[in-house]
Amino acid sequence: MKIKQLLFGLLLSANFVANAQDSKKEVLFSIDDKPYYTDEFSRVYKKNIDLVKDESQKDLNQYLELFVGYKLKINKANKLGLQNNPKYQNELKSYRSQLSKNYLTDTKVTKELIEEAYNRSQKEIKASHILIMVDENAAPADTLKAYNQALDIRKKAVAGEDFGKLAQQYSQDPSAKENQGDLGYFSALRMVYTFESGAYKTKKGEISKPIRTRFGYHLIKVNDVRDNRGKVTVAHIMIMKPAEGLNSEKGKAKIQDIYKKLQQGEKFEELAKQFSEDKSSSEKGGVLNSFSSGELSSNEFEDVAFSLSRQNPISEPFESAYGWHIVKFVEKHPVKSFEEMESELEGKIRKDDRSRLIVNSMNEKLRKKxxxxxxxxxxxxxxxxxxxxxxxxxxxxxxxxxxxxxxxxxxxxxxxxxxxxxxxxxxxxxxxxxxxxxxxxxxxxxxxxxxxxxxxxxxxxxEKEFPEFADVMEEYRDGLLLFDLMEKEIWEKSKTDTIGLQHFYEKNSNNYKWKNRYDVLIVSSTKSDFIKKAHKMLKKDKSAEFIKQNLNTGKEVEVLEKEGVFEEGNEALPKNVTFKTGVTDVVKQGDYYFVTRVNKVLPAGNKTLEECKGKVVNDYQQYLEENWVSDLKKEFTIEVNKDTFEKVKKQIKS
Structure with missing residues (x-):
């Protein structure tokens, strides 16, 4: 294919945000009376010029030729009806859907939410809560009743009553009976947004006013605030707790025995594979996916994992609600920078209930618009x-x-x-x-x-609202059409037109020549005594396999060999290879000694079509395209406004 035209087409289909449009646009040229304007030509030229390495394409006259040729191809594609291909339409629709995302959301609100989430993620909050349930679409009377009940409980807590006991007594969160409302530590994007906001806006030791979520009203007590511990990767060996009523001492004794084996120097990974009852991790030597505070359902396990380090890599046995564990430190992962987390945070926010804020903001703008x-x-x-x-x-x-x-x-x-x-x-x-x-x-x-x-x-x-969006879509639309057209008219033809390819090769055979070539066996070594032995063997016409078997007899590889046909000037050839058969002298290049047996010399000459088919196909594609553009110029009527073009040239150069 013709690389510079293809590059031009691909550049036209690249994403960009256009600079301000020319204040006035004029018809630069027309194809079958369809006008093409100066603003598009100027914009595309300025956008692409720094990316183009071929100096000829920077010449405005040459660039106009390319631009007209490009538009001719698009006209041909439309004439052939390629724009009606369902595959083309689906791909264009998919691209538009991706491109439109930045226009269909309130980017200002999105950015604010990302920054807020990142800032909150620097801290971890340990909180307890009391929930009074009420449906988010409940009648006003039921909503007020729940709110007042939450207020009454808050008064008791503020007056000094134990928050945990109040949670056991009043909270409608089923887990409160067991954990007294304790939620452990959590960071941003772990709780529903309104709950998270309530927690982060409440000072340590204080109790929030009733916070409304889709579950009801919450009272939040912030017990502690600490710096985010990041993430940790650990491995563990686990002995699970037996069913209720069965003897648990056996499991406790087993974890102690495993710990003794570790102290005796046995490998943690092997013991995990043999004895850990966590089947999801035992085959991997006990290694778990990295996690941060609040991701696991065991505070005890998290605290032990984060307490370990390279200096203190293995914990003593300890008990959690699920069994007994020994944990081994693997790696700690600090909190990422804003730049590293921005994309991840945006993805989470779009799935989080705070995304309603983005949607609501956009809806409000559209209602005003x-x-x-x-x-x-x-x-x-x-x-x-x-x-x-x-x-x-x-x-x-x-x-x-x-x-x-x-x-x-x-x-x-x-x-x-x-x-x-x-x-x-x-x-x-x-x-x-x-x-x-x-x-x-x-x-x-x-x-x-x-x-x-x-x-x-x-x-x-x-497209009507945003000219730059319309420009990108137009360019992508044309780029897809050009690709389909090139595939149909040029690329496939160059591969399947065997007669045309053969004629093109015969006509241009002088462009496909071999230099002098050498059929050789090259032996190399860093040791001169071994290369001398190899030299003698080559003189006796011994094979590469024979040489390796007789010289690479110890633990070390003393000689290496390379066989093949190489053109004159190939870097694989030692510098003393000449255009004659036989064994060369030993030569040293760098740290290596080389000796070469030239089996055959092949004089310069034409390559067969099979030997250079890839290059011939590429050149044939270029030939077809050059002639094709000439044919298109005959098929369509082109009129260039030369006076307008001269004005454009002055504007661009200034």
Whole structure:
């Protein structure tokens, strides 16, 4: 293929954020009356010029030739209908989806959340909580009742009553009966966002006011705050606790016996493989995935793991809720820098409930951007069609929707009908909320529907909203078409047109020549006495295998050999090889001694097609493309505005 044109096409399809558009654009040239403008030419030239190594492409006249040739190919691709290929359309759709992500979210809010998460991740909080459960869509009276109950409990705690006992008595978190509400240590992105915020905003030793999450109201007591310990990688040997009621002393004795074996010098990894009852890690010598505080369900295990170091690598046996362990230190991983964590944090935030803040912020912007006026009379009629059957998924859209086909609202020029909203309600039945009465539920779903429609319209019109987005999509669209076209018209043809390839080779055979070549056996060694022995063996016409068997008899490899056909000037050939058969003298180059047997000399001459097929195919592709562009210039009518081009050249050079 012709590399510089392909490079040009690939560069055109690269991502970029364009600089400000030229204030005024003019028609630079046309192909079959389709205009191409000065702003695109200038932008692409400026964007690509520093990446181009071929000086000829920096010449504006030559660059215009390339640019016209490129657009000719795109016109040909469209003429052949390649833009209708489903594979092409799917790939373009996938690319647009990826590119649009940065436009469809509130990047300012996203950045703030990433920075907040990173700053919080520098600390670990040890907290306890009391939960009073209430559904997030509960009636106001039930919500107020739960809130007041949480306030009453807080008053008791602030007055000095033991928080742990209050948790046992009042908390509706089932685990509180056992752990007195203790959550251990945790860092950012471990708890639901509102709970995390409540914990990080509460000072050590203090109790928060009631914090609302989707589970209900929480009272949070912060027991401790410490620097993030990062992550640790350890291995362990575990003896599991027996079922309740069975003798546990046997397991305790076994872990002690294993510990004695370690003290006697036996390998931890081998003992883990033999005796550890954690089957998920025993085969790996007991090694666990790295973890940070709060990731495991055992505080005892975490504390022991983080207490170890290279100087103190193995713990004494200890007991957790799950059994007895011996832990071995492997590696500690400090907290990563912001740059290292930024991408990871963004991914977690998009899956975390705080992502609602990003979505809500974007929705708010779109509501301000597009002033939507609803037909309230039509909306009231729609609400009346919805019955309580929606709560069981049995509600159906009215059989006759003719009266609802009117516009419920419009987003700019796009009209959204009442029937569209009814179909949306029907599709929402499976995951419908318990919000009651029905009219309130429909209001809730309408707000979601409105936000979705605004986002769809905004996404569909990104090209109109953002010229740089439109530019990138246009270039990627053309780049994909060019690739498909080149594959169809050039690359496949050069591989399958055997007659054309043979004719091209015969016509240009002088371009594919061998230099003088040598069929040789080269022996090398760092020791002169061994190379002398090899020299004698070569003189006796001994094979490479014979030489190695007789000289590499000890533990060390004394000689190495290399056989093959090499062109004159190849670095593999020792410097004393000449154009004649026989065994050369020993020569030293660097630390090595070499001796060579030249079995045959092959004079310079033409390569066969098979010997140079890769190069011939590449050159044939280039030949086809050069002639193809000439043919395209005959197929399409091209008109270049020379005066406009001269103005563009001056603008670019200035």
């Amino acid at each position: 597009y002033a939507v006026k609803r037909d309230n009379k039509l909306y009231a009629a729609l609400v009346k069609t919805v019955t309580n059957d929606i709560y069981t998924g049995a509600w159906k859209v009215p059989a006759d929707t003719k009266n609802f086909d009117k516009n419920l609202f419009s987003v700019n020029e796009k009209a959204i009908t009442g029937t569209t909203f009814l179909n949306y309600l029907n599709n929402q039945q499976k995951g419908v909320s318990e919000i009651k009465p029905v009219s309130k539920l429909v209001d809730f779903l309408y707000e979601k529907f409105l936000d979705e429609q605004l986002n769809v319209y905004y996404n569909d019109n990104l």
